[in-house]
Amino acid sequence: MSRFLSPITDVFKSVRLTVVLLLFLAGTSVLGTLIPQNKHAADYIQTFGEPLYRLFHILDLTDMYSAWWFVLLILLLTTNMLVCTVSRFRTTRRMAFGKGFKGFSSLPVQASAAFERAPETLEAPLQEALKKRFATRRKLVTATGCAFEAEKGRWTRIGADVVHAGILTLLAGALLGMLFGYDGFVNVPEGDTVSAITLRNTNEKKPLDFSVRCNNFSLSHYDSGSVKEYRSSLTILEDGNEVLTQEIIVNQPLSYKGLTFYQSSYGSMGARDFTFAFTEKASGKVIKKPLDIGESVSFAPGRTFTFDRYKSNHAFKGRAVGEAVIGTLTDQESSREVVLLSRFSNYDKMRKGEWVLSIAGHEHAYYTGLQVTRDPGVGLVYTGFLLMITGCFVAFFMGHKKIRVEVTPTPEGSIVTVSGAAPKNKVWVKRYAEQLLEGMGRER
Amino acid sequence: MTSSLLISIATFVYGLSALLYFCAWIFKTEKLDLPATGLAATGLGINTAGFLLRWSESYAIGIGRIPLSNLYESLVFYGLAIAALYLILERLMKIRIAGGFALTFSFLALAYASLSPNVGSQIRPLMPALKSNWLTAHVMTCFVGYAAFTLSFALSLLFLFRSGKEDSDGSAFDIDETSHQMILLGFLFLSIGIITGAVWANSAWGRYWGWDPKETWSLITWFIYASLIHVRLVRGWNGKKTAILSLVGFAAVMFTYFGVNLLPGLHSYGA
Ligand code: HEM
Numbered sequence: 001m002s003r004f005l006s007p008i009t010d011v012f013k014s015v016r017l018t019v020v021l022l023l024f025l026a027g028t029s030v031l032g033t034l035i036p037q038n039k040h041a042a043d044y045i046q047t048f049g050e051p052l053y054r055l056f057h058i059l060d061l062t063d064m065y066s067a068w069w070f071v072l073l074i075l076l077l078t079t080n081m082l083v084c085t086v087s088r089f090r091t092t093r094r095m096a097f098g099k100g101f102k103g104f105s106s107l108p109v110q111a112s113a114a115f116e117r118a119p120e121t122l123e124a125p126l127q128e129a130l131k132k133r134f135a136t137r138r139k140l141v142t143a144t145g146c147a148f149e150a151e152k153g154r155w156t157r158i159g160a161d162v163v164h165a166g167i168l169t170l171l172a173g174a175l176l177g178m179l180f181g182y183d184g185f186v187n188v189p190e191g192d193t194v195s196a197i198t199l200r201n202t203n204e205k206k207p208l209d210f211s212v213r214c215n216n217f218s219l220s221h222y223d224s225g226s227v228k229e230y231r232s233s234l235t236i237l238e239d240g241n242e243v244l245t246q247e248i249i250v251n252q253p254l255s256y257k258g259l260t261f262y263q264s265s266y267g268s269m270g271a272r273d274f275t276f277a278f279t280e281k282a283s284g285k286v287i288k289k290p291l292d293i294g295e296s297v298s299f300a301p302g303r304t305f306t307f308d309r310y311k312s313n314h315a316f317k318g319r320a321v322g323e324a325v326i327g328t329l330t331d332q333e334s335s336r337e338v339v340l341l342s343r344f345s346n347y348d349k350m351r352k353g354e355w356v357l358s359i360a361g362h363e364h365a366y367y368t369g370l371q372v373t374r375d376p377g378v379g380l381v382y383t384g385f386l387l388m389i390t391g392c393f394v395a396f397f398m399g400h401k402k403i404r405v406e407v408t409p410t411p412e413g414s415i416v417t418v419s420g421a422a423p424k425n426k427v428w429v430k431r432y433a434e435q436l437l438e439g440m441g442r443e444r
Numbered sequence: 445m446t447s448s449l450l451i452s453i454a455t456f457v458y459g460l461s462a463l464l465y466f467c468a469w470i471f472k473t474e475k476l477d478l479p480a481t482g483l484a485a486t487g488l489g490i491n492t493a494g495f496l497l498r499w500s501e502s503y504a505i506g507i508g509r510i511p512l513s514n515l516y517e518s519l520v521f522y523g524l525a526i527a528a529l530y531l532i533l534e535r536l537m538k539i540r541i542a543g544g545f546a547l548t549f550s551f552l553a554l555a556y557a558s559l560s561p562n563v564g565s566q567i568r569p570l571m572p573a574l575k576s577n578w579l580t581a582h583v584m585t586c587f588v589g590y591a592a593f594t595l596s597f598a599l600s601l602l603f604l605f606r607s608g609k610e611d612s613d614g615s616a617f618d619i620d621e622t623s624h625q626m627i628l629l630g631f632l633f634l635s636i637g638i639i640t641g642a643v644w645a646n647s648a649w650g651r652y653w654g655w656d657p658k659e660t661w662s663l664i665t666w667f668i669y670a671s672l673i674h675v676r677l678v679r680g681w682n683g684k685k686t687a688i689l690s691l692v693g694f695a696a697v698m699f700t701y702f703g704v705n706l707l708p709g710l711h712s713y714g715a
Contacts, residue, residue: 015678019671026667033657033707065655229572250572251648262650373650385639396628
């Protein structure tokens, strides 16, 4: 069985495949940024022309990152990583955690020096120096004298595997999110409670097993007028009982039972809490009265004002003039319609009445626009992130270091030879070998 | 004294320093070494002061945020990161011949920030989505990564230039190895940059990845450098072959930084 499979596993064991796949992914991703993704057919035809659009369509280039062949590339890469890691697993484990001091007798020589002292007097300073850097050391008697071996960071051999495991974890998390997650939105007017959201892909309603109330929405601005912050106060209700109240802003969502609510937009539901000002032209006297839609108020003997309607955008001679209140002014027996504009408080002067009416102030009622997502894969994805960063650091900057120092007696004293290897830091070995000899008092 | 004045001065100092490094290299005079390094360090000091002053200016006008959120500010930080990383490298590895290239990049970054009419230097308030510590971490790590890739690019160019008169002084090995170390550093920081960006996007929009052009290009860059790292560490490529790959990787970095703005997408505020 394994004989038939081995050509296949051989392909998947090769780093050549890894590199080809990585460069293929890079190349195709470039295409995906040159061709805008997920637009309407008409947009493509206008930009690229009909024949090219056909080609894009056949090759799935207009929704490339979820095209079957792109997913296949990622799957191949995953298999490549898995096969590679698994097939090396024993070796890696032995190298990283098995018995130490392997291959020390064949380490390349880095430096050597002759000393006028006898080998025995060199031993103590040598041991001392090695101890500073290396936790694992041993002394050997050799045919020609003795040798000291030291190593550290053997476990860092798993660095690359940690990176690969991180990438696999991340991909698993992404898959989990794609299979079991969803993405929707809901608009909640201030004071209202909702218990269903609309899914973004299908526009289907999805009921929640709890409800969400928007207590309040507010906007704040910078002096320049641009928006500084959107803020909603939300309460989660279970069977009508409040279980959680939290304010959310962009970047600080609310999470409950695996769902996360993000502040994503807002909108106006009209105005409320109106106050009107009534100014008597002759005396300049001003009276202010609060008034709700449909109510009337008497502001002077024999004169009443009725608040009939609110319009969020009134048209005056074909021009949009913004928010307006339409009301009825009753003066003794006669009554007439008046229009008050919130942006132009002098507008009512044009009526040339004895009293000038205006909107003194009002509040806005908003709805908050919430993005609602459920992604059970995020935990795995973030775990993958951590593994990748840790693994990269270990693999790149914490390599395995081996040093062997041979001390051979000679008629004049002794010869010390330092050999060693540090595959991740070739500059270091040479420098360390020189330092070691100098530390022992080598004449320069 | 305003921050933009400081940045203009730093531009000039970087330019001068680059010139001295090149002179020292071409005329092989060690006399110029100390002034070149001194000027580079001075430029870095002024650049940093300009960065900090801009930060405090934003507080003075009531906005109060770290200056890392538009093209001008990112260029200022990019120039700073290159100069700082180069000076550290000079201390550790004694590779002075990269100095001229490195400081030319710092000079170009700052000059582009100050002079180009496309780059607004006004301090603008942040839109709500940009107010996040993840964003700060994202921009900083990305640009440290870009700076490391820039140095690797400079070293790879040098390597290719000098590959004719190979190894007479053993420096070819050092250049190649140092370039590789910079790629490893850059790759680590680019990875952290992409990851912090993903975490930020998730906290603002509820998705950690959306294939917008800037995201995608940073991933393309990541793929290219990952290939380079694999052929080097596993298949033992080095020297000319990896130097050429490093040039390709850097082209992707530059496109991620500047080119993406020519494409439609989300990141248009940033860089
Ligand atoms: C993007 C997806 C990746 C894939 C598919 C992948 C795949 C592979 C494969 C198949 C090998 C060969 C193992 C062998 O020859 O025994 C390998 C080795 C290696 N990979 Fe990756 N890799 C990926 C990403 C990374 C990343 C991001 C790093 C960065 C740290 C990395 C670091 C390494 C190292 C250092 C080795 C050499 C291991 C050794 O020689 O001990 N890999 N990778």
